[in-house]
Amino acid sequence: MSEPLLVCEHVSFSYRHQSVLRDVSFKVDPGEMVALVGPNGSGKSTLLHIAVGLVEPQEGTAKLFGKISGKARHHGRLGYVPQRPNLGDGLAATVQDIVASGRLTRTGWWRGRGADPSRAAIERALEAVDLVDLRNERVSRLSGGQQQRAFIARALAGEPELLVLDEPVAGVDVESQQGFRAALVDLVRERGGTVLLVSHELSAVAADLDRVIVLKERVRFDGPPAGLAADEGIHLGVHEADLPFWLERII
Amino acid sequence: MPWPFDREYMQLALLVGLVVGACAPLIGTFLVQRRMSLMGDGIGHLAFAGVAAGLLMGTSPTWTALVVAGLGAVLVERLRSRSGAQGDVALAVMFYGGIAAGVVLMSRSGAGSASVMSYLFGSILTVERGEVVLVMGLGWVIVLVIGVSQRGLFAMAVDEEWARVAGLPVGLLDTVFAVLTAVTVVTAMRVVGVLLVAALMVLPVASAQVLVGSQRGILVVSAGVGMVSVTVGLAVARWLGLAPGGTIVLVAVGIFIVVTIVGWSLSSRQTHSPGHGQGHENRQSDRSIFSKGHRV
Numbered sequence: 001m002s003e004p005l006l007v008c009e010h011v012s013f014s015y016r017h018q019s020v021l022r023d024v025s026f027k028v029d030p031g032e033m034v035a036l037v038g039p040n041g042s043g044k045s046t047l048l049h050i051a052v053g054l055v056e057p058q059e060g061t062a063k064l065f066g067k068i069s070g071k072a073r074h075h076g077r078l079g080y081v082p083q084r085p086n087l088g089d090g091l092a093a094t095v096q097d098i099v100a101s102g103r104l105t106r107t108g109w110w111r112g113r114g115a116d117p118s119r120a121a122i123e124r125a126l127e128a129v130d131l132v133d134l135r136n137e138r139v140s141r142l143s144g145g146q147q148q149r150a151f152i153a154r155a156l157a158g159e160p161e162l163l164v165l166d167e168p169v170a171g172v173d174v175e176s177q178q179g180f181r182a183a184l185v186d187l188v189r190e191r192g193g194t195v196l197l198v199s200h201e202l203s204a205v206a207a208d209l210d211r212v213i214v215l216k217e218r219v220r221f222d223g224p225p226a227g228l229a230a231d232e233g234i235h236l237g238v239h240e241a242d243l244p245f246w247l248e249r250i251i
Numbered sequence: 252m253p254w255p256f257d258r259e260y261m262q263l264a265l266l267v268g269l270v271v272g273a274c275a276p277l278i279g280t281f282l283v284q285r286r287m288s289l290m291g292d293g294i295g296h297l298a299f300a301g302v303a304a305g306l307l308m309g310t311s312p313t314w315t316a317l318v319v320a321g322l323g324a325v326l327v328e329r330l331r332s333r334s335g336a337q338g339d340v341a342l343a344v345m346f347y348g349g350i351a352a353g354v355v356l357m358s359r360s361g362a363g364s365a366s367v368m369s370y371l372f373g374s375i376l377t378v379e380r381g382e383v384v385l386v387m388g389l390g391w392v393i394v395l396v397i398g399v400s401q402r403g404l405f406a407m408a409v410d411e412e413w414a415r416v417a418g419l420p421v422g423l424l425d426t427v428f429a430v431l432t433a434v435t436v437v438t439a440m441r442v443v444g445v446l447l448v449a450a451l452m453v454l455p456v457a458s459a460q461v462l463v464g465s466q467r468g469i470l471v472v473s474a475g476v477g478m479v480s481v482t483v484g485l486a487v488a489r490w491l492g493l494a495p496g497g498t499i500v501l502v503a504v505g506i507f508i509v510v511t512i513v514g515w516s517l518s519s520r521q522t523h524s525p526g527h528g529q530g531h532e533n534r535q536s537d538r539s540i541f542s543k544g545h546r547v
Contacts, residue, residue, distance in 0.1 A: 052416045073418040080416040091284050091409065092459075097466040101406045105417045109403030109424070138464040154413075 003066060004029050005077075005162045005194055006051055011060035013046055020046050022217050024060070028162070033188050033195040033208055035236070038215035044198045045083075047215060048166050051196070052080055064162070076106035079160030083167050084148050087140045095142070096135045098150045099125055102157030118159075125156035128183040145176030152183055163187060165197040169204060177204040184208070206236040255489040264375045264495070266383050268481035270390035271439045271451065272499075276459070276473035277397045278435045279452030281428065283460075284408035290327075291449030293342045294436045296349030297323035299445045301437075302370045303356030312370070313385070313437060320433035323349070328429040332422075373444035373496030375485070382441065389438045396431055397470075400424060405466055442481070443496035451477060454503040461507075461514040476506055 004027040013021040020043040028034050038044045049055040050062050053070025062069040065077055079102075100122050126132045129149035134142065139150055148168060155163055163184070169177050181204040187193035188208070202209070212228050214221035221228055229235050256265050282290050301319030305312030323345060330341035357367055369377070378386075397404075403424050407414045415421050439448045459473035484499030491498075 054412065054415060075418075078416065080413055082410060082412045082416075085410045085412075087409075092280075092464060092466065092469045093284075093405070093409065094465045097405070098409060101402065101409065104402060104406055104419065109406065109419050110399050136464070151410075151413075158417075 002030050005065060006196065007061075007063045008047070008051060009061050009063075011047070011050060011057045011062060013043070013050065013055070013058050015046075019217060021050075021057075021215075024215070024219055026213055026219055026222055028194060028196050030161070030194050031188065031192060032210045033184065033205070034197075034211045034213060035202055035205070035209050036196065036198045036213045036215060037200065037202070037236075038220075042216045044215055045166060048164065048196075048198050052078065052164055074105075076158045077161045078105070079155035079158050079163040081148075081152050081155045081163070081165040081168050083170070084144065084151065087147065091140050093139050094136050095126070095131055095139055095150045095153075096122070098139050099131075099135075099153045099157050102154035105158040105160075121159050122157050125153040128156055128186055129153045130179045130182075143173065143176075145172035148172050149176055149179055149183075152180060156183060156187065160193065162194045162196065165195070165199070167199055168197060169199060169201045177201075181205050181208070202236045209236065212236065255486045260376055260378075261485065261489065263378050263380065263383050264485055265482065267378050267386045268375060268442055268485060268499070269478050270386050271435075271442045272455075272477035272479075272481035273474040274390050274393040275435055275439050275448075275451040276455040276477040277393060277470060278428075278432050279456045280459075280469050280473055281404050281408055282432070283453060283456045284405070287331075288453050289342055289449065290324075290432060291436055291452040293327065293345035293349070294320050294324050294433050295440070295445035295448040296346050296353070298349075298433070298436050298440055298448075299353035299370060300349045300356065302440075302445075303353040303360060303362075306362045306366065307356050307360035313382075313440075316440065317434065317437045320437055321430050324429035324433040325426055328425050332425060369444075370440065371444050371446050372494060373440070373442050373447065375442045375495050378441055386438050386441070389434055393431060393435055393438075396427065400427065401466075401470070404428060443499055447496055447500045450500045450503060451480070454500070454507055455480060458503075458507045458510045461510045476503070480506060 006028040008027070009025050011021055011024040012019070024043075024047060036044055036047065046055065050057050051064070051069060053062070053064065056070065064072075065074055067074075102125065103118065103121065106118070123132075126135055129152050131146070131149055131153060134146065139147060142150065152165070152168060155165075169180055172180070184195050184197075184205060185208055188195055197205075206225065209225050211223060212221065212225050213219060214228070214232075221232065223231075225236050252262060256262055279288075279291070282288055298316040298320040301316035302312040304319060305315030308315065327341050327345055330344075403414070403419050406417065406419060407421060407424060411421060435452065436445070436448050439451055443451055455473040455476035456469065458476045459469045463469060463472050480503040481499050484502040485495055487493065487502065488495040488498040
């Protein structure tokens, strides 16, 4: 049995004396596609930030690839898609520029573009999110969905073993959601990758999920989507707009 | 060299001006992308305090300006990264604290108003050979550091959170960039003065953004626009007997206005051309930045 890529053990976190996470434990094994869901304010984003090393837990540990998160470089093994940044018109960069910067996780920031032999990874990432035709377009002129696809491609260009996504399809169009699903399925099923995503909008990938973790300060459910339907009557992909309300009912 | 660069003082001015005209937009590109366009102004005000300190102590104002501006830039960067949205307050502290300290120190140093004016508005026509060597050396440092770190700086400009997770040394790059900005401000101080130094960092970038869309394109074109602004500005200043610093900046403003108007007109023509459909729009974007990307 191979080692889990991500392990959170007994993680607790409070913000201004308000408990956000309490004794949270879960793991993500290689080859899994896992969704982390929960009502608003349930601590999902905080947990994700702890998992990738942006925030230190006040209690417990988070380990990526067997090492404490945020304390060691992962040399491209981790791909991260944060919530879509607010790009101003001042950002002069093409889609190709954004996607190519994803190779920094492999090559290091100080090397020139020519030092990276794997241009093919950039091409594959552009193809995976269907942005080849827009590669020379200025990214600040794209729609929100197209921008998000560019950021997913940036993460894919680093050829990660584990891809972590924070609200990747929030507010994006249906076409982009389908492109997003295709990219994730390709990563997991064709290339043996692993995905952990935080999202309320799971209709695009509901059928492809291996596991769902429901978080509300603590882990309330951890199992396959079918189990969530059987135990709680929540059908991912069916309960979409009202999913936070259904999750609120889980005790 | 032909007129107007037939005299030695004009040749020295052109040399210094070309170095500054090329380097200032290299830094300015990342300032604009990180929405810190006024950072150059703030550091310029601090540099003024450094100049005054140098005059008071009887040492080289350039070196004291470099030290004060460098330390101030690092301090402000620290304040900005910790205070988040309140970064503009840190800039305001620099603006007012720097200029006030400069005025007080200047009054104590007994420096004449001509000396004060030369630092406020530049004195490119009085540069000496030693200064040219210094400016060229600093210029090489700026080009070298930007060349090495541009990919990291770009990634941070796009998304600092992603850069941290990707393992980039965000704190180190922030510090290096702040020091580099201070070096550029002090280098450019002789050309256009502390009050106009930010203009030379930002205006060529604004023009380049209308002309090209890629990261590398912006760096190359903005440096080119900066050098053209300096060359034309110096020539016009000599021809009409104008202040060279202000003339250089006015030329940069003129280039931006012309480029923007041409950009609008080409963009408008493409939008109204027959057969301008969605697919056509995307293909156009490969060749011209004037086409607007469609939004879903």
